[in-house]
Amino acid sequence: MGRAEEDVLTVVGDSLQGLLRLPVDLLDPIPIPQHTFMEERNQYNAMGIIKFMDQEYPANPVKILGVTRADLCNPILTYVFGEAYMGGKSAVMSYARLHLGEANKFVSREQFLDRVVKVAIHEIGHTFNLPHCHQGRCVMRPSNTIPDLDSKLNYLCPYCELFLFEALSALLRGR
Amino acid sequence: MNAKNRFMVVDDELIVRESLAAWLEKENAVVDRAESGEQALDFMQQNLYDILFVDIKMPGMGGMALLEKVKKSFPTTVVVIITAYGTVEHAVQAMKLGADDFLVKPFDPEGLGLLVTKLLEHKRLLEETHYLRSEITKCWGGTDEIVGRSRPMLELFDTIMEIAPSESSVLILGETGTGKELIARAIHAHSKRMGGPFVPINCGAIPESLMESEVFGHERGSFTGADRPKKGLIEVAKGGTLFLDEVGEITPKMQVDLLRVLQDKAFYRVGGVDPIQADFRLISATHRDLTQEIAAGTFRQDFFYRINVITLRVPALRERKEDIPILASYFLKKIAVETNRPVDSIQEEAMRILVEHDWPGNIRELQNVVERAVVTAKKTVIGPDAFAYLNPQAHGPSIDSDSRSLRHVEMNHIRRILEEEEWNISRAAKILEVDRSTLHNKIRKYGLKRAGDTPL
Numbered sequence: 001m002g003r004a005e006e007d008v009l010t011v012v013g014d015s016l017q018g019l020l021r022l023p024v025d026l027l028d029p030i031p032i033p034q035h036t037f038m039e040e041r042n043q044y045n046a047m048g049i050i051k052f053m054d055q056e057y058p059a060n061p062v063k064i065l066g067v068t069r070a071d072l073c074n075p076i077l078t079y080v081f082g083e084a085y086m087g088g089k090s091a092v093m094s095y096a097r098l099h100l101g102e103a104n105k106f107v108s109r110e111q112f113l114d115r116v117v118k119v120a121i122h123e124i125g126h127t128f129n130l131p132h133c134h135q136g137r138c139v140m141r142p143s144n145t146i147p148d149l150d151s152k153l154n155y156l157c158p159y160c161e162l163f164l165f166e167a168l169s170a171l172l173r174g175r
Numbered sequence: 176m177n178a179k180n181r182f183m184v185v186d187d188e189l190i191v192r193e194s195l196a197a198w199l200e201k202e203n204a205v206v207d208r209a210e211s212g213e214q215a216l217d218f219m220q221q222n223l224y225d226i227l228f229v230d231i232k233m234p235g236m237g238g239m240a241l242l243e244k245v246k247k248s249f250p251t252t253v254v255v256i257i258t259a260y261g262t263v264e265h266a267v268q269a270m271k272l273g274a275d276d277f278l279v280k281p282f283d284p285e286g287l288g289l290l291v292t293k294l295l296e297h298k299r300l301l302e303e304t305h306y307l308r309s310e311i312t313k314c315w316g317g318t319d320e321i322v323g324r325s326r327p328m329l330e331l332f333d334t335i336m337e338i339a340p341s342e343s344s345v346l347i348l349g350e351t352g353t354g355k356e357l358i359a360r361a362i363h364a365h366s367k368r369m370g371g372p373f374v375p376i377n378c379g380a381i382p383e384s385l386m387e388s389e390v391f392g393h394e395r396g397s398f399t400g401a402d403r404p405k406k407g408l409i410e411v412a413k414g415g416t417l418f419l420d421e422v423g424e425i426t427p428k429m430q431v432d433l434l435r436v437l438q439d440k441a442f443y444r445v446g447g448v449d450p451i452q453a454d455f456r457l458i459s460a461t462h463r464d465l466t467q468e469i470a471a472g473t474f475r476q477d478f479f480y481r482i483n484v485i486t487l488r489v490p491a492l493r494e495r496k497e498d499i500p501i502l503a504s505y506f507l508k509k510i511a512v513e514t515n516r517p518v519d520s521i522q523e524e525a526m527r528i529l530v531e532h533d534w535p536g537n538i539r540e541l542q543n544v545v546e547r548a549v550v551t552a553k554k555t556v557i558g559p560d561a562f563a564y565l566n567p568q569a570h571g572p573s574i575d576s577d578s579r580s581l582r583h584v585e586m587n588h589i590r591r592i593l594e595e596e597e598w599n600i601s602r603a604a605k606i607l608e609v610d611r612s613t614l615h616n617k618i619r620k621y622g623l624k625r626a627g628d629t630p631l
Contacts, residue, residue, distance in 0.1 A: 041281075047194055076194045077284045086200045131203035142201070144284035 001032045001049070001068040001092070007109075008095060008116055012067055015117045016124060019156070020168065022062065030056075032070055043073040046083035046092050053090035062171060063127050065120060066092040081149070082119045084126035091123035097146070117154045118143070125160065128167040133160050179449075180204040180295060181222060185215040185241065186230040186257065191280070195228060202291065212236030216244060219252075221395050223404055226253045226294055228278070231265050239269060246273040253298045255290070307372070321357050322505045325495035331358070334487060339365035344437075344482050346422075347460040349489030352539030355460035356420060358489055363416040368456055371415025374408050378429075379421035386429055388445050397446020409442060412455040422482065423463035423474065430478040437481045457482060492534040492541060499530045502538060506545040507557070518549045521557045528562040564591055586621040589614070598625045 009026050017024040036048035049066055057064050072080050072094040082093035098115040101107040121139050133140035138157035143149040156164060182204050184195045189210075196206040207222070209215040213236055215227070227245060231238035242254050256269040256277040266277035275297065276290060321328070338345060339362045347355045356375060363373045381389055388398075392407030409417060419425070425433070436442045437457065441450040459482045468474035492499065503521055511518045521529070534540055548561040564587060589607065596602040604614045617623075 047190075047197070073281065074194045074198075075188075075190045076198070076281050077287070078281050080284065085197050126201060132201050142288055144288055148285075 001030060001066045002070055004029065004067050004069055007113065009067060011113045011117060012065065012093075012120045015154070016065070016120060019121060019164075020124075022168075025061070032068060038073065041073055041078075043071045043079065044068070044094075045074060046072040046080050046094075047074045049092045050083060050085065050088065050090045053092070054088070057090070062168075062175075063124055064090045065124055066090065067120070068092065068094050069096055070094060071096040081143070082123035084123040086126055086131070087129045088127050091127050093119045093123050095119075098149075100146070111150075114154055115146075115149050118149055118152065121154065121156070125156065125164065128164050128171075130156075130160050130163055130167075133157060135159060180225045181207070182226050182228065183207045183209055183215060183218060183224050184228045185209045185212065185233070185238070186228075187211065187233045188230070191230065191257070198287065199291070212238070212241035212244075215241055219245065219249060220403060223406075224249075224252050225298055226255060226291070228255050228257055230257045231262070231269060232259075239272060242269060242272055242274055251298065251301045253294045253301075255294065303372075321354060321361060322502050323495060323498040324501060325490075325498045327490040327495050328498060331487065331489065335361050336365060338362065338485050338487075340367060341485075342367075342456055343484040344457040344459070345485045345487060346465075346483040347458065347487045347489060349460070349462065350491045350537055351462045352537035353489040353491060354538050355462075355489055356418065358487060359416070359418045359420075359458040359460060362458060363418075363456075366416065366456065368415050371455075372412055373416050373418065374412040374455075375418040375420055376408055377420045379424035383426055383429075386426070387432070390429070391432070391442055391445055392447075393445035394447045397444075401446070404444070407442075407444060409436065409453055409455065410444075410451060414454055415456075417455040417457050419457065419459040419482075421461060422459035423461040423465060423468060427473070427475060430475045434475070434478045434481055459483075492537045496530050499534075499541065500526055502541055503529050503545055506542050507549060510542075510546045510549045514546075514550060516549050516552065517555055518552045518557060519555050521548075522559060525557055525559040525562050528559055528565055532562075532565045564594075582621075585617070586623070589617055589621065590623050593618075593623065593625075 013024045013026050032044055032049065033052045036045045036052065037043075038045050049068075049072075053064055053066055072083065072092065074080055074083060079097065080094070081097060082091060084091035093116075095112070095116050098119070099106050099112055101111070106112075118139055122143070125140050130140050132142045135157045137152045138160055139152055139155055140157070140160050141148075141152045143152060155161075180202070182196075182199050184192050184199070184206060186192045186195070187210055192208045192210070196208050199206045204225075207218050207224075209218055211233055212229075215229070216236075218224075227241075229238045229241055238256055242256065245252055245254055253275045254273070256266055256274045257280060258266045258269075258277060259280050263279060266274075266279070269277060275294060278287070278290065321332070323329075335358065345359075345362060347358055349355050359375070360373055363369065376390065378386070388401070388405065388407070390407050390409055392405050392410055393401050395401055395404045419433075432442075436453050440453050442453050443450055465474050465479055465483075469476050469479055492502075503526065507518065507521060510516075529541070529544070536543070544562065544565065548557045552561065589603075592603045592606050593600075596606065600611055600614055604611045607614060609617075
């Protein structure tokens, strides 16, 4: 959504394809809907974007993830790395805050992309009804800060993986 | 498997309700949304909530009014007030009214996460404190509450200390009034579960029809009159000890249900569909001979084996007569203080009567006898007269060694009434509702005599 960098889109697509074992299509970029811009906060409302995507892509894909470099928030939170409704169809993630590390220095591209993957899997996990997981360092652990994000792994724990595949097969059976 | 947390977001703005509820749902909680204070109160009649997030400004009943009502009717429900930036003074006011915390819109995501974790822990502590306050006076004593220096009691104390730290089920046997519940409390007080609640259930006192919902709890609407969900005693006993007093009175159906809980370590509320984890140590007590009940088919053998991993037998008072003076003095002091009577000791001769008595009602009977003596005492020392009615030998021949026989009871009763009426036969006969000749016959039959008189 808007101008997203190619390697970001590729790594997100590849990691979701690896996780879900389903084809992932990279769609042409579209502008972020202007009505979701919150002028007083200079951020976009992630929940508004999700609603827009639900309406824009009603039929075919199992799930859809919007990726943007713009900073996101929601009506009650000052910022979010990503947003999704439990069991929803669409999710959105931003990498606006994922570049910086300690003392506001840029982190390596690998570390940045690793963060991107974690946020992408986490939000898509919510769309498959996975709640926050407090088992070890599962990617579904809540992460509200960059250190939280860095301390977790970029994959699901065995429990979340099992629940994800149950939800996925139920979804595919129903189609 | 634990029951999910239940939250409610009360806000007139749909967008806030939706965002906050969506965030909370990711924490695997059940979240209800109310658009007004009135609707929130309606929901509260139907469900128990852990945390309420309440917007301070709403049309109709505002956040403050809702806060006041909730804190009055559901004191353990945590309330977080939501205010907009710039109206923090309202939040301060809300905290004064009992709000547990407040959030200023928009919140920092990290802060919200920490707040919810902190408040859930706070709520758990509130519930625990609430329960402990009611229990603490009863539970604190441990073995200190149990009076006795006789060999059987010292052995019992040793056994309590030995078995208390284990998690095994305990069955306490003993006649009525021997202090089985005190023993159970002492085991609890010395166990690893000491910090958890001690929940006694008197199985004989709860009507059969109520027992199920008392023990397992119920969901709203599971039967007529279940107008709100209720936690069962098993749920309340989480992390502590469940004490089933008079376990011999439990119906066969209930035995099956409890057996299932003990085997599966999980149970369902009446009308509920989600299993709830059971986490308690079971102590049971009975004055009945359960092996006979098993033979008669009224008590299930498999249930018996589950509750009877360790057996404790509490001796009857007549088996530890050397403890009677200590117990009597203990009760005397306790009751004298409670009733504010200036009574301080029992004469030696009076004490002998107590020691010689058979005590079919055990310690409870002894306590009642001492209480009666203290309350009616006219001097600071209790003399043998106060206990004369206990000892038939002082006034006439012992007719029956079993003091619980009907003859014995009748004889004692007639003697008491005669003494109360100063041996006026007409008045005594009237009270006893027999005619005078019948009363004369009874007096002759039991060899009753007036103190200082020759037998009639």
